[in-house]
Amino acid sequence: TRTTRPQRLLRAVIINAVRGDPDSVIRAIDHFCKHTEWAMNIGDEKGAILDSVVMETSPSTVLELGTYCGYSAVRITRLLPPSTRLITVEMNPDYACVARQVIQHAGLQDKVCVLEGQSADLIPKMAEMFGIQTFDFVFLDHWKDRYLPDIRLLEDCSLLAQGSVVLADNVVCPGTPDYLNYIRSNLNYRSRFYQAHLEYTRVLDGLEKSEYLGCRQGKRQ
Numbered sequence: 001t002r003t004t005r006p007q008r009l010l011r012a013v014i015i016n017a018v019r020g021d022p023d024s025v026i027r028a029i030d031h032f033c034k035h036t037e038w039a040m041n042i043g044d045e046k047g048a049i050l051d052s053v054v055m056e057t058s059p060s061t062v063l064e065l066g067t068y069c070g071y072s073a074v075r076i077t078r079l080l081p082p083s084t085r086l087i088t089v090e091m092n093p094d095y096a097c098v099a100r101q102v103i104q105h106a107g108l109q110d111k112v113c114v115l116e117g118q119s120a121d122l123i124p125k126m127a128e129m130f131g132i133q134t135f136d137f138v139f140l141d142h143w144k145d146r147y148l149p150d151i152r153l154l155e156d157c158s159l160l161a162q163g164s165v166v167l168a169d170n171v172v173c174p175g176t177p178d179y180l181n182y183i184r185s186n187l188n189y190r191s192r193f194y195q196a197h198l199e200y201t202r203v204l205d206g207l208e209k210s211e212y213l214g215c216r217q218g219k220r221q
């Protein structure tokens with residue numbers, strides 16, 4: 001096939017979504033993934049949970065790891081107050097290129113910074129790059145074996161504050177067992193599991209929401 005799946009998803013957005021209307025971009029992607037070609041966006045069912053967690057957190061500083069085609073970046077950013085920015089990290093340049101165009105079609109390009117590169121390299125530079133201290137909200141949706149090392153890196157870089165919320169996609173499918181074991185046994189977090197389904201399927205999946213409680217000692221026995 002000459003085009004890639006992200007390119008075909010972008011074409012569906014350009015054809016079917018109203019420029020400057022984030023909700024129509026979301027609907028166009030969900031329609032494409034339900035009726036034409038599955039893609040690994042968080043989707044509508046888990047997306048509604050993401051929306052509710054973003055709204056209850058009402059964050060000032062937001063980090064997303066794993067942009068893919070920009071679907072969750074559009075979902076999150078459409079809910080943010082005018083002065084708030086989303087920083088989203090994508091290691092795949094082809095995905096980043098499509099994501100920037102999807103985000104632009106939604107009219108949210110001034111509120112989103114798509115960073116190309118490895119999360120492990122970029123996280124230590126974030127405070128300096130963006131003049132921030134901590135992230136109020138972090139969404140984990142990148143390589144599943146990077147969730148644990150990257151949450152540890154965020155801690156080590158003091159990028160989490162008391163009350164920061166970390167939401168992780170796919171903790172059941174494909175699954176992130178080492179991350180779940182760590183975050184659920186760590187006294188510095190209060191975690192809650194939201195049962196759902198893998199995007200556009202009946203396969204079980206879920207989201208794990210973890211609130212950082214500040215730096216306490218020890219582990220739960």
Ligand SMILES: Cn1cnc(CNC(=O)c2cc(-c3ccc(F)cc3)cc(O)c2O)c1
Nearest residue numbers: 040041042066141142143144169170173174
């Ligand atoms: C290539 N790449 C760039 N970023 C990433 C990180 N994301 C995932 O890997 C990811 C994978 C799946 C998934 C794939 C196949 C399957 F059979 C079941 C589930 C679902 C998701 O929601 C994901 O976020 C992968």
Ligand SMILES: [Mg+2]
Nearest residue numbers: 042141169170
């Ligand atoms: Mg995912």
